[in-house]
Amino acid sequence: MKALLFGLSVLLIDDEEDFAHTLAGRLELRGMRVLVASSGEEGLARLATESFDQVLLDMRMPGLSGAETLRQLRSGYPDLPVIVVSGHSSQADYDMVQALGLQGYLAKPVDFEELLAALAKSTGRIGQEKGTGQ
C-alpha cells in the first residue's frame, strides 16, 4: 500500500489542527505530500494555486461548512476525488454527501488502514501494484 500511495498529493481540510497535522505526519511517513488547510476557505484558496490528487474534508467547520466547501469543490473541480472524514454522522449529512457524489465517507476516529485503502481506490491506484502491502 505504501508504494501505491507514494508521491500522492493530498489536501487535508480540517479545523482540528492537532488531528490534521498528526494525520498528515502519518501520511507523509508513507511518502505522500500533504498540505493542511484549517478551513474551507483556506482549502479552496490553496486549490486555486496548487493541484492535488485528493481532498480529505471534514464536515463540521466554522466559517464555510464542509457541505458548502464540498459543493464548491464539485462545481469548480468536478474530477478531483473527495473523501469526507467526519466525526459527525447524521442521516442528513450522509444523504447530502451521497447526493453530491463522493469517493468515500469515513467516520472519525479513522481506521488508518481503511483510509489508505480508500485513498488508493479513490485515486485509481489500487490494483496497479501487487505485493506492496504494509
Add this chain to the structure above:
Amino acid sequence: MRDVLFMGSVLASATHEMQNIIAIIKESGALAEDIIAMNGLPRMKHGEKIPQALAAIREQVDRGRRIMRMLNAFAHAASDFPEVCDLARYTAQVGVLAARAVLIKGCSLTSAPHSGTLPVKANALLLMQLLYLAVLDVLAAAGKGDNIVLSVRAAQDSSPDSGTPDARACVALRASTVLPLCSQGLTSLAKELGADCLAEPGAIILVFPLPEVAEGVRP
C-alpha cells in the same frame, strides 16, 4: 418531543467533539508507533515500556471509539426519522451502550454477529429503548458471571389464520441460567411498537413483523 430533540442535538454535538478528541489521541499514539517501527526504540532508561504504553492507548482509544460511535448514533436517533429501522444495527448499538449496566451487575454481554439488515417499522428511539429495557430485564434475573448473548435473526412462521408464511424479525437475549420476566415497561413498549415480547427459561425474545417494503434503511 422538544426536550428529546434538544437532548439529542446537544448530545450529538458533544459526541462529535469527543470523536475529534479521540481521533487526535489515536493519531498521536499511532504516529509515535510509526516512528518507532521505522527507527527502533529510543535508547533510554525504561524505554522498553513505551510500546506497552502505546498499545494501552490504542486499546482504550478503540474502546472509546466504539462507545462514542454508538452514543453519536443514539443522539441522532432523536432527530432522524427513517420509516424503517435496521433492527440488526440498533441491536448492536444497544449492546455497546448497555455495557456499563452489564459490567456493574458482574455479567458479560456478547453480540452474535449478523450480516445484512433486518428492517422493521419503528421509531428509532423507542426501538432502542425497548432493546435496552430487555437487556435490563434479563440483567434483573441474572447473577454474577452470567453471559448474555444478544442475537438477531429473520424468521418465517406459518400464520394460524391463512397458513401463509409470516416474515418476522427476532431479537433474543439468552443467558442459560436465568429465568427472566418481561417487565410492565417492556411489555407496554413492545405493544406500542407492534412487537411481541416473550419470556422463557433462559431468554427474553422480542418478535417484530417485517415491513413488506424494506426501503429507506441506512446502510
